[in-house]
Structure formats: C-alpha cells, structure tokens
Amino acid sequence: MIRLDNLTKVFDTPKGAVTAADHINMDVPAGEICILLGPSGCGKTTTLKMINRIIRPTSGKVFINGEDTTDLNTQELRRNIGYVIQQIGLFPNMTIEENIVVVPKLLGWDKAKYKARARELMDMIALDPDAFLKRYPNELSGGQQQRIGVARALAADPPVMLMDEPFGAIDPINRAVIQDEFLKMQQELNKTIMFVSHDIDEAIKMGDRVAIFRAGRLEQYSTPDELLANPKDDFVESFLGEDRALKRLNLVKVRDVVSDEIGTVSPGDTLETALARIDDFGYQNAILVVNDRRQPVGLITRSQARTTKGYCRDHFQNVPATVSLDDDLRKVASLMFSNDITWLPCVDETGRVCGQITQRAMTHHLGSRFRPKEQAPATADPATKE
Amino acid sequence: MELFQYALDNLDLLLSRTLEHIALVGVAVGIATLTGVPIGIAITKNERLAKTVLYVASIIVTVPSIALFGIMIPVLSLIGHGIGYLPAVIAVLLYSQLPIIRNTYTAINNVDPALREAARGIGMSQNQRLRMVEIPLAVPVIMAGVRTAVVLNIGVMAIAAYIGAGGLGTFISRGISQSDPRQLIVGAVAVSLLAIIVDYGLLALQKRLTPLGMERAAETA
Numbered sequence: 363m364i365r366l367d368n369l370t371k372v373f374d375t376p377k378g379a380v381t382a383a384d385h386i387n388m389d390v391p392a393g394e395i396c397i398l399l400g401p402s403g404c405g406k407t408t409t410l411k412m413i414n415r416i417i418r419p420t421s422g423k424v425f426i427n428g429e430d431t432t433d434l435n436t437q438e439l440r441r442n443i444g445y446v447i448q449q450i451g452l453f454p455n456m457t458i459e460e461n462i463v464v465v466p467k468l469l470g471w472d473k474a475k476y477k478a479r480a481r482e483l484m485d486m487i488a489l490d491p492d493a494f495l496k497r498y499p500n501e502l503s504g505g506q507q508q509r510i511g512v513a514r515a516l517a518a519d520p521p522v523m524l525m526d527e528p529f530g531a532i533d534p535i536n537r538a539v540i541q542d543e544f545l546k547m548q549q550e551l552n553k554t555i556m557f558v559s560h561d562i563d564e565a566i567k568m569g570d571r572v573a574i575f576r577a578g579r580l581e582q583y584s585t586p587d588e589l590l591a592n593p594k595d596d597f598v599e600s601f602l603g604e605d606r607a608l609k610r611l612n613l614v615k616v617r618d619v620v621s622d623e624i625g626t627v628s629p630g631d632t633l634e635t636a637l638a639r640i641d642d643f644g645y646q647n648a649i650l651v652v653n654d655r656r657q658p659v660g661l662i663t664r665s666q667a668r669t670t671k672g673y674c675r676d677h678f679q680n681v682p683a684t685v686s687l688d689d690d691l692r693k694v695a696s697l698m699f700s701n702d703i704t705w706l707p708c709v710d711e712t713g714r715v716c717g718q719i720t721q722r723a724m725t726h727h728l729g730s731r732f733r734p735k736e737q738a739p740a741t742a743d744p745a746t747k748e
Numbered sequence: 749m750e751l752f753q754y755a756l757d758n759l760d761l762l763l764s765r766t767l768e769h770i771a772l773v774g775v776a777v778g779i780a781t782l783t784g785v786p787i788g789i790a791i792t793k794n795e796r797l798a799k800t801v802l803y804v805a806s807i808i809v810t811v812p813s814i815a816l817f818g819i820m821i822p823v824l825s826l827i828g829h830g831i832g833y834l835p836a837v838i839a840v841l842l843y844s845q846l847p848i849i850r851n852t853y854t855a856i857n858n859v860d861p862a863l864r865e866a867a868r869g870i871g872m873s874q875n876q877r878l879r880m881v882e883i884p885l886a887v888p889v890i891m892a893g894v895r896t897a898v899v900l901n902i903g904v905m906a907i908a909a910y911i912g913a914g915g916l917g918t919f920i921s922r923g924i925s926q927s928d929p930r931q932l933i934v935g936a937v938a939v940s941l942l943a944i945i946v947d948y949g950l951l952a953l954q955k956r957l958t959p960l961g962m963e964r965a966a967e968t969a
Contacts, residue, residue, distance in 0.1 A: 416869055440871035451866025455884040455959030464880070465870050498961030514870070524869075 363392035363554040364413065364522060369422035371408050382408040384578040385422065390571065392521075393552040397565040400575035401601070406558050409575070410524050413556060414443045426522055441465055444515030444523035444553070448530045450507050452499035458510055459495040465518045476517075483513040486547060505536035512544065516551070525557045529564070541567060562602060566590070566609055574598050587613045607728050611692035616685050619727045620708050622717040626652045627662060629675035636674055637667035650707050651678045656714040658684055658707050684709045687716070691724055754930040762919075762934070766942060769915035773905050776837040777897050780844030785890060787845075788852025789878065798853060805846040813839060813904045817911045836905060836913035843904055844897035851893025855886030884959050891954035895947060902943040906935070916942065 369386040372379050383405040390396040398406035411417040413424050415436050424431045431439055452461050459480050466476040484491040487509040499507055508528065515523055529537045545568065548555070559565050565572045566586040573583040582594040590610045593599040602609070625643035627636045629651055640649045640662075648661045651674050660678025670677055682701040685694050685708055697706060698721060705720040755762060791798035811819075820835040829835065859882050867877045909917025919935025922928065 414869060416865065437871045437873055440869060442871075445866070445869035447862060447866060447869065449860075449862030449866075451860075451862045451869075453863060453867070453881050454962045455881070456961065464872075468871060468876070500961060 363394075363427060364388075364390040364396075364556060365425040365428075366409070366413075367423040367425065369409065369412055369424065370420050371405075371412060371417060372420045381578045383412065386580050388573060388580065388583060390554055390556065392554050394570035395548065395555040395557055395568055397569035397572045398556060398558045398575060399560065399562065399565045399569075399572055399601075400581075402560065403577075404575035405578040406560075406573075406575045407526055408578075410526055410556055410558050413522075414440050414445060414524055441469055441518065442520050442522070444518075444520045446508075446511050446515045446523065446525040446528040448527040450499075450504075450511045450531070452507055452510060452514070454499050457496055457498055458502070461499065461510060462495075462514050462517050464514065469518055471518075479517060483516060486516075487513050488543065505532050505540060508532055508540060509543075516553075521554060523553045523555045525555060527558050527560070530559075530561075537564075544568075563609065563612075566612055574601060576601075608692075610728055611695055612690050614691045614727060615687065616689050616691070616694060616708055616719055617687040619691065619723050620687065620717040620719050621723060624650065624707065624715065624718040626650045626656075626715065627674050629653060629659065629673070629678075631674050633662065633667045633670055633672055633674060633677060636662045637664065640664050640667060647703075648679075650681070650715065650718075651675075652715050658709065658715050681707065684715075685719060686710070691728075694719055694724065751930055751933055755934050758934075762938060765914065765916050765918055766938060769902070769905055769917075769939075769942065770946075772833070772836055772908070772913060772915055773840060773898060773901050776840030776905075777844050777894065777901060779837075780841045780848055780897060781894055783841075784845050784848030784893075785852050788849040788890075789856055789883075791849070791853055792856045802846075802850055802853065805849055808842050809846045813843070813907050814910070816842070817908065821911070831911040831913075833913055835911055836908035839908065840901040840904055843901055847893040847896040847900070848890070849893075851889050851896075852886065855889035856882050858889075859885050885962065888954060888958045888962075891950070891957055895950045895954065898950060899943050899947050902939060902946065906939045 366386050366388045369383060370381070371383040372381050374380075386405075386409050388396070398410060400406045408417055412419045413426075413431075415431075426443075452458075453464070456464070459477075462480045462483055463471075463476040466479060471479075480495060481491040484494060489506060489509060494502070494506075494510075499510070502510065508531075512528070515525075529540055532540060541564065557568060559568070569586055571583065572586050572589050574581045574589070576597055582589060582598050584592075587610060589598070590602060590606045590613070593602055593606070599606070625639050625645065627639055627649055636649055643649070646664070648663045649667075650658055651660045651662060653659050658681045660674075661681055662674055662678055666677055682703060683697045683706055685697065685706050687708060687710060694706060698704060704722070705718050707715050708717045708719055710716045787801065791801050816839050817835055820838060821830040824830050824835050824838075863881060863885070864877065867881050872880065905913070905915050906917035906920060909915055909921045916935050916938045919931045919938065923930070923932025923935060
C-alpha cells in the first residue's frame, strides 16, 4: 500500500550536508500500522514527512497504492492522506466542527454531507456532538483535542494516515486510553498507517510492524514479536532494552501457550481419588475441582488430600484466579506472581475450563524464540553495520 | 468657565472641524491599512526584504511632520496641491505604514508553526492558509497596529492645519497666531479627547473582530 523506494533526504546545514534519511526501502501492507521507531535525530520523522512532502525528498520515490506520488499535485496528495501531529494543531479560530470538516470542505463536499460526517466522527471518537461541535479547541482538554485531531485526519476517509508522535503530549493515563480507542477504531477502519514514536512500549502495543531507525538508516523492520525475539544487532537489542522478553508478554496471548491437557476432579470424587490424580498428572501442589458444567469451583491441595478423608466438595479452597484465552501473558504473569502460584486454569467465553497455563510453558514459549535459528528478518534494507 | 463658554459658543465649528479631522485621519489610515497589510504579509516570505521595508518605514516615522509637509510642498505643487488636503493625507499615510506593516508582519510570523504545518499537511494551498488560518489569527495584532496608527496620526493631523488641511489643528494654529489661549486650549483638549475616544472605539472593534476561540490572544496587543 505504501512503498518507499530508496527514499533519501540530505539537509544542507552550515556544518555541511547531513543525511537525515539514507536510502529507506519499506513496504507497508494495506490495513497495517507501521511504527517508525528510534532515538531522536534518527530520521524517522523525516521519513514520515517525505510521504506527504512536508519535507521534499532529495531522491527516491514514494508509492501509494502502486502509484508514484512524485508527480501528483502536492495539495491533492495531502488531502488524501490523514495527518496527525504531536502538537495537535487544531485551528483556534475555528469551532470543533469547522476543524473537523476542513478537508471535506477543501475537497468540495456539500454542506449536508460534511455536517453529517462531523457527527459521525464525533460518535466514533466517543465525544458528544451536541456538546462539542460548536465549541472551540481551547475549551477542550489535551486528550479531547487530540481525539479531534484524529477525527480531522479521518474526515475525508483517506486510505492512508501519517501520525507523528500523535499521543506524545498526552499524560500517560489518557494516552493509554486513546491508544486503546484508536486500536479499536482501526479494527473497523483498516487504514494503512505510518506512525512515528520514540516509545518502545507504544510501538509494541500499536504496531503490526515496527521499523527501527538509527542515524538515518532503517536498521530492522519486522513484526514486534519478531523484533523482540530476534533483534538484528547490538544497537537494536540495546534500544529494545534488557527486559525485552518481558515486553513480549504483552504480545503473546494465553491462546498461544495454553495446554488443553488439565487434570481435574469433580466435587463428588473422594480426596483419595484427588491424590491419585495429582500423582498421575505429576502436579506438585494441587488439582482443580470443576462442577458438571466444567466451571472451576476450587482447588484440592496435595497436603490436604494426603492427610484428610472425605469428598472433594467439602475440602476445596478457592481458586485464586482464572485467565481467559484472549488475555496476554503479562496479565498471566502478574496473577501468578501476586498469588504465588506457577499455573492458572484457563476458561473459555462461557466460563468453562478449557486448559491450563503454566509458568514453565510461558518461559519455554518466550525462550524458544531466542534460540538461534535461520530466519530471514523482514528487513528490506540491505544496509549493514559499519 | 471662559473656555466652556467659548466651546459652547463655537459648538458648530468645533463639531465640523472634529468631523473634518476624523475624515482626514480615517481616509489616510484606511488607505494605509489597504497597503500596509498586504505589504506586511508579503514580506513574511523574505526576511531580507522584510528588514529593508521595516527599516524604511521606521525612517519615515523619524521625519518630523512639519518637515515632511515642507518637503511635499514643492513636489505636490507640480500637480497644484502643494498645500491642503492631499499632502496631509499623504503624510498620515506614510506615518501609518510602520505600525501597520510591523504588526502584520509580526502577527503572521508568530502564527504557531504547528498550525502552519497542520494546515500544510491537510492540503491547504498558501492562499487558503492565509485566508483560513493565518489572517484570522493575526487580526487582533493587525488591529492593534491600526489603532496605534490612528492615535499617532490624530496628533500629526493637528499640525497639518499649518498647511491648510483643516481639522481641529486650526484652533491651535489660530490660537497661537492670535495669542488666544481659549482657542489654543479648546483645540488641544479636543484633539486629545478625540484620540482617547477613537482608541476605545477601535479597541471595541478589535475585540469584535477577534475570532471567538482565541479571545485571550487579543490581550497581548
């Protein structure tokens, strides 16, 4: 959808020529969010701004939907690309409505159509149209303003969006909320998005792909999981941080690691049976009690099964926690740590036990990606380290 | 009391000269706005040109008005208007350029670069950016420049009475030549009051022209 072909920018400065972007080659498939990530001055913003020609490329080409944009009219090109910047840039002399419909107006939509579009967008970003459309930007909070900024960029329904650290100036709590809202919107909108960030956690959360930049070069371009599992070199590795395995916890779902083999007992079984099962399955501490609808009701511990006689229904302890298949491993790890246990039962959407997740399976899953294996990284840039 | 009596006795004259004064300044500053604002916008595109233009405009303001009138007499005599209405208007026109050009230039230049980038990024042409964003945001500061020009030139126009332009300055010049303190003081007070009242009136206009969403920015002018 967006293809950068040897895109290069050389700035002439009093200290001589500075190469801000050096033969960048990238391909962003339709409907994906590509995060441009790197330390400041690495060329990520320059690369982004060459796509809508806020910065003119020194050489190289940008293709959108297979079309070379070099010869397109700059203003028309920009009207078909949503643009969101960190400073938000709402026009203070215009109402929220006027801000949102500015691109549709430039494109010559008729009034009824763009007015309806403004209301539709307000619904999408979860702000009440009647309360907000007639107000001015300086009456809104930063988070609200940036939602409007996103709405303005989406107004003419452009297939491509460029976002330059869009949530960078928003406080951390609101930022997480807006990120989640945005991801939810993106599931329906399926825009092709280039997104500049300097925050590795944001990149992992938001990106379908992540491009790591350094000193004007594209160092590595791959999925977040691949990036964290196989950083290409020392720079990427140190940029990702020493806790990169922990960062992957966000990306892996219970679904990927769950084992559907789980030994259980029912309330009517005797504790003797429970002890036998614990030994059969090789469990160290306890076994799960499920009712006839396979819902978790409690735990029988090994020590109790060994020392007491009777039925499970009379001797179980509470289940400390359960996880569902769509939870990420970060939540699982947190629950394990806070309850001091090494496994958790998994339940499906209907609340039925469908398997278990163990600490060992998690470490194995995360660790397996670090073992050396032959796998070509998705990096398009042939550049090698100096 | 004597002064009041004089003012009351000559109320008609006072009013007609006040109107004359306002008309002179109004026409001159009006034309100056029509030239100064476009010049101020144009020079934002070229820093060197901007420096030159602002420098020339500053020099003009340093020329004493009485000298400027003197210079214009031989020049404008060529078309038969060495004294009177025309040189007065031209002088005010020239003096108005600095505050109007400078404020326009500053206001447009000070538009938040993020807004300019946002405007470019969503595909506005240069003219659309000016019309939809930059000029509306610059209006309060431009209006402040117009106000400065008007107040400054109400004073200048009083001196233009010496070249026969009329207006409230006539009271002052006659007061001096006839050694009549009543005329002198009534003229001086009238000029001062006019300047204060017009300034307030323009301030109210400036507030009305300020875009609703940015009322606070108006105070900086």
